[in-house]
Amino acid sequence: MDSVLDRAAAPAAGPPRERPLVEIKNVAVGYTDPTGHRVEVASDLNLTLARGEMAYLIGPTGSGKSTILKLLYMDVRPAGGLVRVGPYASDTTKEKDVPHLRRMLGVVFQDFQLLPDRSAYENVAFALYATGVRRREVKERALRALASVGLSHRAKARPSEMSGGEQQRACVARALVNDPLLMLADEPTGNLDPRVADEVQRLLVRLHRQGMALLMATHDYRLVKAFPARTLALVRGRLVEVDPESL
Template identity: 65%
Template sequence: MPPSAVIDLNHVTLTYTLPNGTPKRVLNDVSLHLDRASMAYLIGPTGSGKSTILRMLYMDVFPETGTAKIGDYRSDMIDPGDVPMLRREIGVVFQDFQLLPDRSAYDNVAFALQVTGASRRDVKERTMKALGEVGLSHKRNHFPHELSGGEQQRVAIARAIANDPWVLLADEPTGNLDPVVANEIHKLLLGLHRQGMTLLMATHDYRLVKQFPARTLAIMNGQVVDVDPETL
């Protein structure tokens, strides 16, 4: 883990243009800090900016003012050519899985390693290790359409952790799952955090936030504030 493995937003502002041409301020002078190996939920209504904050951290969007920092990378200093390097050091999990439909579970995970230039032996060892961590070694040859929603999300998590990232950004990871499966996926993510991984999870599932309490950051009117999960 890099010694500066922290997450920082420093006075970040971002405005989107709505389809009708009207500007909408999504984030307004937002600052937050997460230490290495910590965990936090990011909550707020749809459109409040949860996904935007995560996208800033993996440098998919950039703030108009202020800076986003993750590990050794800063939004105001990063070279466009270094963005792929950043994304190899972090793990990202999406609500809609984003698996390649024509590849097996094994190949979906292996692909994330192959693009880094890892050796064939290293790809095999790390892919099987990641699938084992999510409990899907026995379904490594199954294609996404042969897997349940929960299993597809497990493959997506395996893909995200195959590069042994120090941080995992999860964007509504249980949003498409029923409550029982959502609990299983949530526990899996918490287990990864307990092993030392920094975890920032955007979610609208207050049931899980209350059941598995941790630091909770709420986006309210473009601001981020700490809230007590028991009050949700």
């Protein structure tokens, strides 16, 4: 039996560590290119992201950053290893449950992917109708999401009537409307000029600071240095943490 002195010398047990929101463990993954060739992205990917944390994925175009994001919303499954987002793990989540996972997430793409024949409001509202939200609640939440990105005055505008920055703000509003725990941004400023890119980046950082986790894939090192956060470089199929100031 331990003596009183032994017990006194032992370190006090702290509070249990919170489980990460995102875990990628020893993952192998690849994709088939347009010519039909198999491209291996990684054979030993490892990543954790805490609730409310912000991080960048960096690397040149074609290095596999988008594939990593697709692993998280389960558009791609790993060839080996494990991916987990909240309670959803790649080895146990069935296809019928993937929509439930995606309701935890907001996804913003480089090419906007707005419905061209619908207004900004209708594009945001569509994301709610698809999950069965009641009409009265849809209006309230969609308008609130547009207001949060400074786009209330453009609610009736269609994508062709909006600037690139406004279209990306509409995309952010659409991603926000389900109150996601995690925002995945795939080169969200890639089609914007530097001034507008800064505006969109400031918006994403502000939303992160309100409690949302943010994982952003980018090859724009200027933005990473201007808005520093944890930075992970995809190097020879592995994620390596780097100092943003060294870029």
